[in-house]
Amino acid sequence: MFSLNKYRKKSPWILHYNAGSCNGCDIEILACLSPKYDLERFGVINTGNPKQSDIFLVTGPVTFRSRERLIELYTQMPEPKVVVAVGSCTCTGGVFRDMYNVEDGIDIYIPVDVYIPGCAASPELIIDGVVQALDILEKKTKEMEIPFKLFKEATTKKGITSRRESALKIGENDEKN
Amino acid sequence: MIEMLLIFLAPIIGGFVYGFERIVRARMQNRQGPPLLQPFYDMLKLIDKQAFIVNPYHSILGIMHFFTLWVVVAFIILGQNLLYVIFLHLLSTIFLILAGFSVKSIYSHIGSNRELLAMIAYEPILIMLAVAFFMINGSFDISAIRENPSSIFPLILLFLAFLMVIPIKLKKSPFDATEAHQEIVGGVEVEFSGVFFEFLYMAKWLEYFFVYSLLVLFAGNNLIFAIVLALFTFLVVNLVDNATARIKMNHLIKIVVTIGLTLGMLNLIGLAYV
Numbered sequence: 018m019f020s021l022n023k024y025r026k027k028s029p030w031i032l033h034y035n036a037g038s039c040n041g042c043d044i045e046i047l048a049c050l051s052p053k054y055d056l057e058r059f060g061v062i063n064t065g066n067p068k069q070s071d072i073f074l075v076t077g078p079v080t081f082r083s084r085e086r087l088i089e090l091y092t093q094m095p096e097p098k099v100v101v102a103v104g105s106c107t108c109t110g111g112v113f114r115d116m117y118n119v120e121d122g123i124d125i126y127i128p129v130d131v132y133i134p135g136c137a138a139s140p141e142l143i144i145d146g147v148v149q150a151l152d153i154l155e156k157k158t159k160e161m162e163i164p165f166k167l168f169k170e171a172t173t174k175k176g177i178t179s180r181r182e183s184a185l186k187i188g189e190n191d192e193k194n
Numbered sequence: 195m196i197e198m199l200l201i202f203l204a205p206i207i208g209g210f211v212y213g214f215e216r217i218v219r220a221r222m223q224n225r226q227g228p229p230l231l232q233p234f235y236d237m238l239k240l241i242d243k244q245a246f247i248v249n250p251y252h253s254i255l256g257i258m259h260f261f262t263l264w265v266v267v268a269f270i271i272l273g274q275n276l277l278y279v280i281f282l283h284l285l286s287t288i289f290l291i292l293a294g295f296s297v298k299s300i301y302s303h304i305g306s307n308r309e310l311l312a313m314i315a316y317e318p319i320l321i322m323l324a325v326a327f328f329m330i331n332g333s334f335d336i337s338a339i340r341e342n343p344s345s346i347f348p349l350i351l352l353f354l355a356f357l358m359v360i361p362i363k364l365k366k367s368p369f370d371a372t373e374a375h376q377e378i379v380g381g382v383e384v385e386f387s388g389v390f391f392e393f394l395y396m397a398k399w400l401e402y403f404f405v406y407s408l409l410v411l412f413a414g415n416n417l418i419f420a421i422v423l424a425l426f427t428f429l430v431v432n433l434v435d436n437a438t439a440r441i442k443m444n445h446l447i448k449i450v451v452t453i454g455l456t457l458g459m460l461n462l463i464g465l466a467y468v
Contacts, residue, residue: 024238055225057216060232066379068246068387071239095244095387 025071025097026151028060032070032094036087036123038077041137042104046074049140049147056144067093072150073127078106078113079120091127097157099130099150103143108132201268208399209233211406215432222436233399237392245388248297253390255293260393262286263400270407273337276324283320283404286397287313294382305381308372308443315450316359319352320408322458326352327411329465336411344414346423351461353412355454360427362450363405365398366435369450371443 035043049056050063064070067090079087091100102123105111110121123129130153133146200207213230220227229235247253263286269279287309294306324334330345331338339345346353361369373381383394406424413420441449 021238021242024235025242027235028232028239030236052224055220055227057220057228058226060228060235064380065375066384068385069383069391071243093246095246097243 022155025154028062029072029147029151029154030062030064030070031072031074031147032064032067032090033074033076034087034090036075036077036083036107037080037119038104038106042076042107045137045140045143046076046103049143054140054144056147059148061147068095070094071098071154072147073098073100074103074147075100075107075123076103078110079123079126081118081120084120084126087123088126097154099154099157100127101131101133101146101150102129103133103146104138105134105136108134111136197271200271201264204264204267204271204403205396205399208401208403209237209396211402212399215402215428218429218432219436222432233395237395240392240395241389243388245390247390248385252293252296252385255289255296256386256390257393259286259289259293260397260400262289263397263404267400267403267407270336270404273335273340275334276327276336276339276411277321277334279336280317280320280324284313284317290382290394290397297385299385301378301380301384302382304378305372305374305384308374308378309382311443311447312362312369312372315447315454316362319355319359319450319454319458322462323349323352323356323408326458326462326465329462339411340415342414344412344416344419346412346419348465349412349461351457351464355457355461356409356412357427357430358450358454360405360409360431361434362446363401364431366431368434368438368441369446370440371446374440 033043033046048054050061067073071094073091073094075087077083100123102108106113107123110116110119113119114121120126131146131150133142135142138146210230210233213228213233216232217227217230262282266279266283266286269275269282291306291309291313294302294309326349327339327345328334330348331342333339358369361367362372365373373383378384383391386394406428409427410420410424413423
């Protein structure tokens with residue numbers, strides 16, 4: 018059967034969301050699209066519209082206020098899609114880890130495919146991460162992945178508050194209500 | 195036979211123009227740019243994407259916008275009435291505006307409003323263009339316009355006015371407030387996804403075909419001049435697109451209505467009395 022999967026690799030459209038980042042990683046993402054690195058030669062467009070994009074680039078350590086928008090944007094993106102966490106904050110929380118208003122990385126809420134470390138992640142690393150994400154995108158199916166949502170109380174271990182273990186799946190909360 | 199072939203290949207030719215334009219724009223910015231077939235890769239990818247239907251009318255109006263534009267392009271290729279072409283093109287834009295108003299998204303509504311306002315600005319110029327062609331050729335038929343010699347010198351002011359319409363129709367700076375990708379996320383196309391967005395994407399290619407085929411009417415029966423004119427306009431439009439920033443919607447209307455309408459009226463008065 019004639020397969021369209023290979024064309025996913027050739028036109029990845031990017032949605033970029035700043036979940037409380039310091040703008041360091043955002044500027045590096047814009048640098049990727051600039052003449053020096055020119056991501057557009059791979060067909061990348063920075064769309065800004067979740068309904069038409071394939072790659073979800075998230076920067077920042079998900080602040081308490083931005084978590085609902087994060088999940089909203091994730092669920093508005095049509096399948097198949099990949100999520101790329103750009104920067105140390107987005108992967109683990111970085112220097113903001115275990116702060117009272119920060120949720121320690123996006124993988125508490127949504128499934129992440131590629132983690133790009135660095136503070137700020139350099140344009141070469143971002144391009145490398147996006148290319149790896151494209152390999153994953155090619156293999157993905159059109160089935161819905163289940164995003165996580167946080168509704169439980171945070172747990173405290175040895176005086177340090179962590180919400181990592183208390184993540185809820187999206188259906189779990191609906192059963193409770 | 196060749197006309198039928200052209201009609202069926204019109205979206206594909208428009209796609210090549212769009213792909214070439216993306217390369218030209220990238221080279222102007224000292225970038226390498228995407229491959230020539232990039233629009234077709236995008237299209238094949240969009241077929242495979244999951245499609246969200248906000249409401250059935252929204253999706254159907256998007257598809258109707260595409261097919262009406264295709265009919266417009268077919269009429270131009272077949273050499274039908276120019277007035278008919280312009281009003282049918284108006285209808286296709288109306289379908290897009292209705293699609294924008296049929297969803298609850300505020301960006302979609304703003305996009306539709308701006309599309310309506312832009313239409314008020316550029317539509318009189320297109321109609322004056324048809325009237326001017328009638329005054330010179332004695333017929334509204336595009337086939338008659340194509341048989342007569344080039345009419346760019348008597349219509350030079352209307353040609354300048356038409357140069358202002360091209361960026362509005364092709365959503366280019368400085369007149370791209372209707373789409374405004376950074377502020378209103380693409381305007382009317384914000385709620386389209388998957389296959390349904392593809393129709394809008396291909397309608398954009400047909401818009402290229404429509405605008406440039408209206409442009410070559412200025413060249414009349416001179417084929418070489420038509421090619422030169424199209425290439426020249428293509429480069430000028432892209433140069434202006436790269437060199438200017440987006441202007442506000444009210445400025446767009448003021449500029450296009452005052453300068454464009456004045457140029458068009460002067461040209462018509464000149465044709466009637468000089």
